[in-house]
């Protein structure tokens with residue numbers, strides 16, 4: 015296969031793993047590099063260090079073109095394209111920590127082969143980082159000649175939980191670089207994606223009527239800004255829906271009906287207007303904070319973004335105030351929390367609303383029992399400071415509780431026999447922070463976000479799992 019390239023992917027987190035497996039599936043030869051040897055050992059055994067639906071199958075289908083290593087020297091010299099996907103976790107001031115980027119860039123530089131290689135940055139980094147990486151390469155590459163490599167920014171827009179779908183059927187591929195040659199090589203890398211010239215893997219079907227992805231080329235700085243601006247806008251949309259939901263509750267309107275009505279305006283659209291517990295996950299909080307902090311460096315306020323962040327913080331407190339409205343003092347009350355992950359189909363706990371909710375409930379003296387279909391083990395490691403009780407099933411969590419909080423809209427919770435579940439509760443109070451529950455026994459108090467009491471509204475269709483992918 016003459017068009018197949020040798021690719022090195024640096025960093026095997028959610029983005030790096032998805033990218034590596036997807037490119038191998040498209041026919042490229044891919045080496046995944048990670049300094050975490052435990053992860054590399056797992057991957058060599060064919061195991062995944064994270065949970066992402068469908069990824070294990072695709073990994074096995076593409077195994078013959080995938081190699082895993084901790085040794086840059088074993089992968090970089092061979093690579094036509096080097097894709098950096100290391101983490102950029104936030105520092106206390108909101109600015110992303112670029113340490114891993116710098117370390118990766120130095121290690122890459124020391125192993126460049128002197129032929130033309132393209133260094134792609136997929137990590138989310140502040141505007142100007144691509145130029146900074148270019149300088150690190152200049153300073154650390156042996157026998158530097160400017161035309162030996164190109165730096166390209168290629169931001170990633172995939173969502174956890176639907177990462178494979180998002181990487182195989184993207185709306186657009188954004189490439190920012192001053193190097194035409196670099197862009198051309200990436201056009202070759204992504205040719206099959208751009209022309210949708212591949213057999214969809216089992217379980218990740220091509221959506222009907224899919225348009226080919228847009229190929230967007232920009233300057234390095236613009237591509238870096240596109241990533242932040244896109245995430246900030248999505249976060250803003252959700253906060254807007256949450257703000258309107260709060261007003262709906264006060265005026266006895268229903269947020270579901272309202273977003274249904276406004277979303278049909280093509281200029282607005284339905285997606286990312288689902289009110290709920292507020293946004294979480296690895297990107298939105300980090301990227302909004304980073305953009306605000308970049309603004310601050312230039313003495314430039316970003317009041318709209320700041321408001322979106324404030325609304326989100328307030329949204330997380332709402333659950334507890336709804337509980338207090340019915341239970342008053344929470345001291346000694348037994349509260350079941352269903353769902354720990356920040357959204358369904360992932361075990362990712364980063365910035366999960368459940369964390370803040372559980373913390374607050376404990377401060378108020380409640381006894382908290384939790385359940386999550388996949389994230390319990392992760393939580394045992396990462397949330398060891400929270401002393402909640404674990405339940406082995408949702409039914410066990412709910413039994414004897416004074417209230418249930420549905421935090422993550424897993425299909426499993428949707429499919430519960432709610433009649434049976436509420437019958438085993440001490441008090442029949444359900445706080446559904448994701449607005450997914452429909453028919454509950456009539457003696458149950460159901461609190462949702464921005465909705466009129468369900469019994470009073472007209473019957474709405476059942477919602478599919480994953481509020482973020484709902485097309486009303």
Ligand code: UDX
Pocket residue numbers: 170171172173174175245248252285286287288289290291292293294295296297298356357481482
């Ligand atoms: C996000 C972006 O979607 C993706 O493009 C970017 O590259 C990384 O960040 P992700 O964090 O995986 O992806 O999750 P996403 O599905 O976007 O959801 C983010 C949060 O918003 C979740 O907590 C989700 O529950 C919440 N959400 C989403 C809502 O509350 N309402 C919505 O309508 C959509």
